[in-house]
Amino acid sequence: MCLAVPGEILEIQGDEPGARSGRVRFGGIVKDVNLAFVPEARRGDYVLVHVGFAISRIDEAEAVRIFEYLKEIESDEISR
Secondary structure (H helix, E strand, C coil), X not given: CCCCEEEEEEEEECCCHHHCEEEEEEXXXXXXXXXXXXXXXXXXXXXXXXXXXXXXXXXXXXXXXXXXXXXXXXXXXXXX
């Protein structure tokens, strides 16, 4: 099973579609992410990221829902 994690694009570098990258915030962590698969993505957009590649855009409500679900999973694991 693969897992993609939502993050918010803080800034974008590069104009070439295959060479675009961005700084993406995942909660309190910021990582560099390849944006080649989401050429329509802009600063402030939320994207799903898998192994360093943004694979799709999602809306903010969906990102928040996923973050809440991940927190729920984490708290269930901690309470075991």
